[in-house]
Amino acid sequence: MAETFYKEHSKFHVAVDCIIFGFDDGMLKLLIHKRKFEPFLDHWSLFGGFLRSDESLDDGARRILFELTGLENIYLEQLYAHGEPMRDPAGRVVSVSYVALIPGHKYHSGFSEQYDAVWIPLNMMPDLIMDHNDMVERGLKWLRRRASTRPIGFELLPEEFTIPRLQNLYEAILGEKLDKRNFRKKLLSMDFLKKLEEKDKTGSRKGAYLYKFDQQMYNKLVDNGFSFTI
Amino acid sequence: MAETFYKEHSKFHVAVDCIIFGFDDGMLKLLIHKRKFEPFLDHWSLFGGFLRSDESLDDGARRILFELTGLENIYLEQLYAHGEPMRDPAGRVVSVSYVALIPGHKYHSGFSEQYDAVWIPLNMMPDLIMDHNDMVERGLKWLRRRASTRPIGFELLPEEFTIPRLQNLYEAILGEKLDKRNFRKKLLSMDFLKKLEEKDKTGSRKGAYLYKFDQQMYNKLVDNGFSFTI
DNA sequence: TCAAAAGTGTTGTTGATACACCCATGA
């Protein structure tokens, strides 16, 4: 019965494509791979797949990300629906893009090889299939906007991180150098970074103190009208 | 041949729903109507329709808006794709919502009656079908965000408008009173409002000078790194 | 001992906010 009402209307394939950001070696990177099926077999592509009849768009995105990386509880947000009739030469497909942010410490889980996945620095992005380069550009704009109004930068770092590392990340996202004294002052004044006892010595002789993002504290601040900006 | 590649994958109805904002009597309003077909015949609903096989999402939104209002060249922006499997009890439908901003002076074109369309102030919104209330809420958040970072407020006013009218609009969008001296100072300092000779006397005895938004000037400012905030 | 990154305060400038009175006019 359900399908009787609308049956005179066209139906479409619906796909989900994931724009997967990571941060490593001081660079923003994107996880892409060579496509495994026709058309465009073996061309560079975002990770995507077709929506199944029993799942929501969000579930589809989560599934695709999980199938690919084995990771769950990843920051994931819907970005944009692409629906040009000719965007895919092999058929009419409406594709909804999602942005995913992969924390730094989950990089080396070895998922890359089995799916032919590679992390490519944003400034070395090859031509991707169809409108995937547009998606990446839109994703980058989103990331810049989002990172300057919400504390999502932390989603791209390991749970424990140093202030200089955080600054590097913001510099990579915003594409500009920041003053370290002002950066530090501002971030610490916001009161949601917990300083730990240990130092991270991988970045320098001296070592830098590790910090943790305090989500609870952040929530409390937001409840009191605080809003993050960098 | 085109449809041979993906034929093992599910297909979906794709709909477009328009969140149509207007500004009148100092109030933000939304254009809604009573739905013309089952299911939910005669329930309050946003204006929407099914995507056709030969049109893009943007084209679909434009078409629906045109069929309804007879208006073209309306500010229209994609907002969000809703894809919960059970969002429509009559079938699996992925719906992409769009925000439309209708300029004030195009209100009285008489399109309302023939489509049973009514302008409802935002604070008197009835229960809408399915997830349409969510869409409205999302649309309002979008409008607040957008209006404070881009000069889209002008899309909701007639081509010629007074500063007090513009201020009323921003107050309605942001939901707070603004200081008239500061508002005026700020807007005029941005240099993209052209003052006209005539006054509009409908709002007061004294009359207030009319202004026009100078799109060219605005573009030039943006090229030079200017960014609008209110 | 030196190279390399971490850490630390102050000052000037700019933009935001708060605020009260006169003006023009039609009824």
Add this chain to the structure above:
DNA sequence: TCATGGGTGTATCAACAACACTTTTGA
């Protein structure tokens, strides 16, 4: 003449930007 909304300037405060030297330590 008076009620109504339009129009104007200044002073205070908070946030941001600019800027240079000391510390630690492994090689």
